[in-house]
Amino acid sequence: MEQAFHWFCRKCGFTEDFGRSYYWKCPKCGSPLVISTGRRYEVSKGRGLARYKSVLPVTPLKYMGEGETPLVKVSEEGVEVWFKLEYLNPSGSFKDRGTSLSLSYARKLGYTTVVDDSSGNTAISISLYSRALGLKPALFIPRTAPEGKKRILRFLGAELHESESRGAASVDVVEYSRSHPEAYYVAHTWSYFYVIGAATIAFEVFEEAGVPDYVIAPVGSGGLLLGLAHGFKTLLEQGLTTKMPRIIGVQGYSVQPVNVALKGVETPGEESWLADGIMVPNPPRLAEIVDAIRESQGDVHLVGNTEVREAWLKLVDQGFLVEPTSAAAYAALERLKTRLQGKSVLVPLTGSGLKIIPLM
Incomplete structure (x- = not known):
């Protein structure tokens, strides 16, 4: 019987049947991997991500409410805005979609410990899903991470390893995973599970409303975009729609690798630390992000703290209690409204504002 899913490296051509082993990057050349399939998209009975099991390499072992988030349509100055309320996922962010897939695979392969480097949405997501699935999470975080986040992670059962900086945490976790082969390295910035998880957002939007003219999404490691x-x-490829939305990636002026890769120059502007969730200087899938934007005839836009804060408050005024990183995408929309008259625009609201009460 032909294997339905395969590990595949677009750079060197490495391929292996999916389901027997786990790789967080290509074992031959070290590039990011994809999980390929020739299966057709079909909608099944069930709840959450399991409804799209025909094109998922693994289905969640335990449904916790991830997915099926509300789609709220709002007409703003001639633009039809489709807000996808991803901050209503169990741990408060869209990351739960990828985490549910990745950790379910870890359990199926027999792992009991998972490890990653994050102190934000992904860390909370991994800690919560680990607890629910009977896994032990070990997280590498910068020593400067807010004490409030550390308390949340400890409460959820995470074993915390504090590194000198965010960059040091990403190095330390790799060293740890090498010396602890029994631990499953989630590697969320590399993991294709998080890409596939985010793809289910598109499937849900299509089912409910069709395909938007534009997508405006914040870009950190790029899994969402x-x-x-x-x-x-x-x-589109399976003939279920005839159009592809133009994709607009949003980054901050402070950290703008996609903008530099796409346009060849760094654009000066106001600091953008308020949208800390997209401050990823070296996303492993940078080339793929640029290709996706170009193929859709999209673009990348940069925002600063002032725009982000104004957009954040406007979202709260509308009843959306989100984090500033979510507001980065809305800030870009505010700037583009005159060019988007009569268009439908999908804006995923990625994370809950309840996690950033100290900033308020």
């Missing part, structure tokens, strides 16, 4: 692109492209 790539997932949305992959989801809508799957629908």
